[in-house]
Amino acid sequence: MSDTTLAAALTAELASDLTATSGTTATVIAPFTGQPLHEVPVSTAADVHDAYASARIAQVAWLASGPDHRRRVLLKAHDLLLERREELLDILQTESGKTRGQAFEEIFQGASVTRYYAVSAKSVLKTRRRRAGIPIVVSTRVSYKPKGAIGVITPWNYPIALSLMDVIPALAAGNAVVQKADNQGALSILASRRAFIEAGVPAALWAVVVGPGDEVGNAIVDGGDYVCFTGSTPTGTKVGERAAKALHGASLELGGKNPMIVLDDVNPATAAADALFSVISSMGQLCVSIERIYVQRSVSIAFTDALAERFGSITQGGALDYSTDVGSLTSQAQLERVQAQVDDAVAKGATVLAGGKPRPDLGPYFFEPTLMTGVTADMECFAHETFGPLVAVHVVDTEDEAIDLANASEFGLNASVFTGSVARGRRVADRISAGSVNINEGYRASFSSVDAPMGGMKRSGLGRRNGPEGILRFVESRTVANATGLLTLPRTGAELQQLTGVMLMMLKALKALRRR
Numbered sequence: 001m002s003d004t005t006l007a008a009a010l011t012a013e014l015a016s017d018l019t020a021t022s023g024t025t026a027t028v029i030a031p032f033t034g035q036p037l038h039e040v041p042v043s044t045a046a047d048v049h050d051a052y053a054s055a056r057i058a059q060v061a062w063l064a065s066g067p068d069h070r071r072r073v074l075l076k077a078h079d080l081l082l083e084r085r086e087e088l089l090d091i092l093q094t095e096s097g098k099t100r101g102q103a104f105e106e107i108f109q110g111a112s113v114t115r116y117y118a119v120s121a122k123s124v125l126k127t128r129r130r131r132a133g134i135p136i137v138v139s140t141r142v143s144y145k146p147k148g149a150i151g152v153i154t155p156w157n158y159p160i161a162l163s164l165m166d167v168i169p170a171l172a173a174g175n176a177v178v179q180k181a182d183n184q185g186a187l188s189i190l191a192s193r194r195a196f197i198e199a200g201v202p203a204a205l206w207a208v209v210v211g212p213g214d215e216v217g218n219a220i221v222d223g224g225d226y227v228c229f230t231g232s233t234p235t236g237t238k239v240g241e242r243a244a245k246a247l248h249g250a251s252l253e254l255g256g257k258n259p260m261i262v263l264d265d266v267n268p269a270t271a272a273a274d275a276l277f278s279v280i281s282s283m284g285q286l287c288v289s290i291e292r293i294y295v296q297r298s299v300s301i302a303f304t305d306a307l308a309e310r311f312g313s314i315t316q317g318g319a320l321d322y323s324t325d326v327g328s329l330t331s332q333a334q335l336e337r338v339q340a341q342v343d344d345a346v347a348k349g350a351t352v353l354a355g356g357k358p359r360p361d362l363g364p365y366f367f368e369p370t371l372m373t374g375v376t377a378d379m380e381c382f383a384h385e386t387f388g389p390l391v392a393v394h395v396v397d398t399e400d401e402a403i404d405l406a407n408a409s410e411f412g413l414n415a416s417v418f419t420g421s422v423a424r425g426r427r428v429a430d431r432i433s434a435g436s437v438n439i440n441e442g443y444r445a446s447f448s449s450v451d452a453p454m455g456g457m458k459r460s461g462l463g464r465r466n467g468p469e470g471i472l473r474f475v476e477s478r479t480v481a482n483a484t485g486l487l488t489l490p491r492t493g494a495e496l497q498q499l500t501g502v503m504l505m506m507l508k509a510l511k512a513l514r515r516r
């Protein structure tokens, strides 16, 4: 489909699916061509307010429909996502500039997370007995109540995967969602949302708005009962502060400066092949992509040479098929950001082993994936997130030095260890301060494991998505304990005095039995 046909088809979708009444629009640029793709209608704070009001009404019936109904609807949506994958891939590529293969990763992830929560929500959220504080006298249960309306704020880089990783567990737990999409990701989100609406998710239950981050974003935080934010650390900090003032919970999925450690027992050529993909996927515009490599000296030359050769053999372009390895940066701002970091590093003495230049012959925002050595602490790309396809290789003498340098960052999102021994990799992983560590992989091993939590330590965020942790964000736990009536709790001073001896004996017995 050409950009123009796609834009015409999707602008019609937007008009009916977005909650946006300002009457103004914003121009979205197609990254492959630099030409306008479509005009996105802009929402206001009042739109967000209305969306929450309708969503809260829809949530009552959605909750009452029960977990089995929700499972059926979500599994049907899963099938529709797969059936429509080619159309979704066209939209995703056209809107983001990524390759078809990397766009497919988003569909795969979105479908996986939909299936996972469809199938697991009921058992994770089942009411369960807990140990009573006073055996025999008391019986205790914990049940879960959905929070109500969840605000979701998403960035432009992985519009489908990142949306579904938050929206689906929220819906599966019986909540409504009001989502603020980035202008650049809105088409992909609306197109994938269609699958859910057709499968039976009420349209008002999952509203989508777009618009200025401060106005519309603030309204999202204020109007919901919980907020999921994915984006940069500075914006996430503002969102966290605002949510805290309202006493709303928040999960914050933020930036990273993700390290890879290459140990001295690797096959350097294999490690280089995998390292390449961890740097270039979605042109490095991926929160978990690798931007720093620490390689042990004995394998450093073989590894770096193999990596430089891999960088040199990449096929780059804007084809809507699987013929390219890497696509375009998504915007002019991204091009300027990556170019500025490369220029700064080169001016201060870094060596470019591969890439380093824009490719205007391919399209306005294309930039060669870039491999550097000699990157030092005075350079912008040393410690700050590039969010682009730029990686620096540093040589280290020992495993300990590699770990210390990997941890010497304000971020702690993702990390990777390449080694000939998984046991050694696990030992190293245990010493790394990051929410995920991949062994002999860059990010896909943990990212695709939707039963396991994903999130950041330090300034990479708060809270976790995926796994049971990812759905427990969206519920309030409620403890219901009853007096069994088999024995009566003491009420008066005299009764308490009489029973203190028995109660002390009980405490000692429970400890002796190692009972929780």
Ligand code: NAD
Binding pocket: 153, 154, 155, 156, 157, 158, 162, 180, 181, 182, 183, 211, 212, 213, 214, 216, 217, 218, 230, 231, 232, 233, 235, 236, 238, 239, 252, 253, 254, 255, 256, 286, 287, 385, 387, 413, 456, 460, 461
């Ligand atoms: P961003 O923080 O600029 O924007 C993210 C979203 O927040 C957008 O929808 C934006 O409109 C909105 N926003 C802007 N100001 C706001 C405000 N005051 N209140 C509420 N919302 C506001 O980030 P970006 O440039 O779109 O995304 C890139 C960043 O996101 C990178 O730092 C990347 O590492 C991070 N990211 C993290 C993850 C993760 O899972 N940890 C995933 C993807 C991206």
